[in-house]
Amino acid sequence: MTQYIYQHPAWPNFQWNKTEIDLLLNEVLVSMGYLRGLVVGLGFKEQQQGQVAAIAQEITQSFSIEGLKLNPSEVRSSIAHKLGFPELVTVKRPSANIDGITQVALDGINHADAPLTQERLFSWYQWLFAGIQHDIDVGKYRADRYGPMQVVSGMMGNEKVHYQAPPSAQVPAMMHALLDFINQSPEHHILKAAVAHLWMVTIHPFDDGNGRLARAISELLLARVDASLKRFYSMSEAILRQRKAYYSSLENAQSGTMDISAWMRWFLLCLQDALNRAAETMQTVIRKYQLLHQFSGQLNERQKKMIDRLMTGFKGNLTSAKWAKINKVSQMTANRDIAELITLKILVSVDRGPHTHYVLTPTFASDAFSQN
Numbered sequence: 039m040t041q042y043i044y045q046h047p048a049w050p051n052f053q054w055n056k057t058e059i060d061l062l063l064n065e066v067l068v069s070m071g072y073l074r075g076l077v078v079g080l081g082f083k084e085q086q087q088g089q090v091a092a093i094a095q096e097i098t099q100s101f102s103i104e105g106l107k108l109n110p111s112e113v114r115s116s117i118a119h120k121l122g123f124p125e126l127v128t129v130k131r132p133s134a135n136i137d138g139i140t141q142v143a144l145d146g147i148n149h150a151d152a153p154l155t156q157e158r159l160f161s162w163y164q165w166l167f168a169g170i171q172h173d174i175d176v177g178k179y180r181a182d183r184y185g186p187m188q189v190v191s192g193m194m195g196n197e198k199v200h201y202q203a204p205p206s207a208q209v210p211a212m213m214h215a216l217l218d219f220i221n222q223s224p225e226h227h228i229l230k231a232a233v234a235h236l237w238m239v240t241i242h243p244f245d246d247g248n249g250r251l252a253r254a255i256s257e258l259l260l261a262r263v264d265a266s267l268k269r270f271y272s273m274s275e276a277i278l279r280q281r282k283a284y285y286s287s288l289e290n291a292q293s294g295t296m297d298i299s300a301w302m303r304w305f306l307l308c309l310q311d312a313l314n315r316a317a318e319t320m321q322t323v324i325r326k327y328q329l330l331h332q333f334s335g336q337l338n339e340r341q342k343k344m345i346d347r348l349m350t351g352f353k354g355n356l357t358s359a360k361w362a363k364i365n366k367v368s369q370m371t372a373n374r375d376i377a378e379l380i381t382l383k384i385l386v387s388v389d390r391g392p393h394t395h396y397v398l399t400p401t402f403a404s405d406a407f408s409q410n
Contacts, residue, residue, distance in 0.1 A: 054299040062306040069313040076320040092270045099274040100253045116140040134169025141165045150261035153221045174245035182206040203242035212241045231259035232305035271316035276308045340365045355395035
């Protein structure tokens with residue numbers, strides 16, 4: 039019979055290889071500092087757009103991890119409205135459910151330093167299911183009305199139990215200990231984010247939404263690291279790309295000893311991946327921002343649009359015919375737009391066979407431009 043970690047005599051005294059984990063933590067902090075430096079190179083408008091995009095990605099991907107889909111436009115608009123960026127709102131009236139979901143994320147990020155109390159966590163749970171019908175006890179811990187809380191996969195009659203949570207009678211005391219750890223532990227906030235994530239899904243205190251709330255708790259703790267960074271990266275996006283390994287790491291930790299070094303390692307490496315990808319995206323945004331600033335007043339909207347597409351991943355080769363089709367203009371206008379960009383040394387022509395296509399000059403296509 040499987041012994042779960044919460045049944046261990048030493049629960050919840052988690053242990054890990056401090057030397058190894060501290061080295062990984064330092065690497066993560068260096069990456070956070072690098073990303074912070076890149077953010078400084080953005081204009082105010084670009085910072086607004088980047089913040090909304092990153093928070094929206096965190097929310098939608100957190101739901102995608104569990105196979106749930108949200109409308110990205112609704113999510114972005116709800117966030118933009120709450121942050122006071124009306125120019126980024128495209129959906130005037132997002133659903134009550136979307137508004138509730140974004141409220142969870144923004145409450146955690148914008149009020150990261152406020153204690154995470156039981157009442158606040160219950161509010162998050164209510165917001166998570168706002169505006170939708172459900173058969174769960176929203177706003178309170180689970181009561182195990184239908185038997186033990188289990189994480190199960192497979193078809194009915196051939197189910198596999200991956201995990202069985204502690205009895206509901208133990209949940210209030212366990213959650214009290216977790217909340218004390220979140221609010222009072224002297225551990226670094228990034229390490230607390232990893233521990234609290236595992237701790238929360240191990241307790242599994244609610245009838246539904248435990249994974250999403252565990253990731254929201256991690257986001258709150260990560261936001262405590264550097265409030266000026268706001269949110270320009272998505273941990274859930276990185277988790278989604280490693281979804282199988284994520285669940286495997288959690289399952290292994292939940293049925294192992296109190297040594298959670300493997301889980302801590304996985305969490306920190308995943309966070310590092312999220313930061314690295316955010317930095318790559320930020321470098322592209324900075325190159326675009328600096329290019330448009332350098333040639334302010336010299337580019338028309340079609341040219342700005344195509345520069346944006348070339349910098350963010352244009353599929354195939356850009357020809358004058360494609361330019362005309364995408365922008366719904368004549369071939370003559372497309373040729374003139376392209377010729378102007380060649381004169382400005384933004385584009386260069388590439389002749390291969392019978393067709394000519396166009397690419398950004400090395401100056402604007404490389405990371406070196408963002409450092410000039």
